[in-house]
Amino acid sequence: MKKHLLFLGPPGAGKGTQASFISESNDYLHLSTGELLRQEVEKKTTLGIQIKEIINSGKLVDDELVLEIVKQNLALSKEGWILDGYPRNISQADSLAKVLDELNQPLEKVFYLNLNEEILVKRLINRGRADDNEKIIRTRLDIYKETTQPLIAYYKNLNILEYIDGDRDLKTISDDIKQKMA
Secondary structure (H helix, E strand, O other): OOOEEEEEOOOOOOHHHHHHHHHHHHOOEEEEHHHHHHHHHHHOOHHHHHHHHHHHOOOOOOHHHHHHHHHHHHHOOOOOEEEEOOOOOHHHHHHHHHHHHHHOOOOOEEEEEEOOHHHHHHHHHHHOOOOOOHHHHHHHHHHHHHHHOHHHHHHHHOOOEEEEEOOOOHHHHHHHHHHHHO
16 A cells, blocks of 8 residues: 655755655655646746746745645645655644645655765765855755754654665665665
């Protein structure tokens, strides 16, 4: 039976990569919030036009808008799905829990890809993106620690958190996740 999963971890931990592997090999719907926002913009939907205006003004897309897009996509799937990149804070987690309750699709497992900060910095610098210099990376990691890391305790208290050592080869990490999905 397919499950409803969430992948958490700092920038560069490999959440998107692992979510893609698991979704492809197990036929799960993979919902990356960044990708969903880009799709809405490309489709030029009413939401997409709003999102484009927000992004073009340099602001972050607000929680309600992101939640609405996630909700629309989850409503399309009664099968298993993987959320990647959302929620990012306790407030979003609470809102998501209400939506999942409405949809009768409870979150069953949260996989936390854990990595040492120095390994993350090296990994992100090696990615070679224009915005991946050490100062920006450390700022992003500080923001992550402040806003997203409290979700680890939040989901641990719900007894659905699984720790994954993210400092291994992709296949080993993927096999570990699959084993813990059971």
